[in-house]
Amino acid sequence: MLRRFDWLRRCKTGTELLATLSYFSKDPSLADLNFGPTFSATKGPCLRCLIYAPVADGDKYRRYCKFCREILIRKRWWTLRSSWAVVIWGYVNHIPRRLQEFKPSRSIYGAYVHDRQHFLLSMHRQHLREWFQELALYDGLDLRGLIQIFPTLGQWRSLNMGDYLTWAVHHEAACSMDRLWVRFFTRHDYLINPKIEDRKGILTWTASEFLSLLEMTEAFRANIYQEDQKDLYELLILDDPTQEQFYWGRFLGRLSREAMDMLSAWKIRAWPKERVKLLYKLINYVILP
Ligand SMILES: [Zn+2]
Ligand SMILES: [Zn+2]
Structure with a gap:
């Protein structure tokens, strides 16, 4: 059966x-x-x-x-909830403490513990930061392995949701068990061949790097107006450095003191474009603090 x-x-x-x-x-x-x-x-x-x-x-x-x-x-x-849900497949040295006595909540929709080293979880994507903070709090450095995060699949396409889950299982041992790793997939099809995304340097993170990415994105969302976010994106993706210099000065003039300090502390102008794109994708994964 x-x-x-x-x-x-x-x-x-x-x-x-x-x-x-x-x-x-x-x-x-x-x-x-x-x-x-x-x-x-x-x-x-x-x-x-x-x-x-x-x-x-x-x-x-x-x-x-x-x-x-x-x-x-x-x-x-x-149906409504699936568009902001993420799925997590974990292959770890032990099941996180909070999952051992799991009850569904508003942020964590469901969990399934497969065996002593594997679990599946679905949650509201804007609660990822909270979840990772709890992992750090309850399990800390004890917990090692790989956590793969991917979106749920809306409509039926050539592959179904279960197939993507199977791909996640297939790649679960991609990282070493020496610490806790996170692979963050913004699209399901990246699960089929993660190497392509990984080469861009925006797929695999340590859990603490990933947590700080989420915290940075929260600060970004809170300190920069949506209009300015859009203009900043254009600026950072721009290819002409002379133009960039000119617009950059004008752009900074519009920002608050905090926002300016934040961006210069991050050295955001030196970021690779793929990293910038990731920051903008992550905006949908955080709430305003
Ligand atoms: Zn049936
Ligand atoms: Zn396995």
């Missing part, structure tokens, strides 16, 4: 994955995963899993088994 991880890997969309993960987290009685008999030759299998027999009572889900019906009903609630 299907185990929990099989159900998770069979999810087509991020919405289905979130629904399944939260269902597993909320209902411990699911432990036995007994969803009735497998299908019989005469009635045919559930349309989603193709394994169990449909429940076959009058409603619109009558062609689905007990489990798939539950996922399809719950899925609707996750």
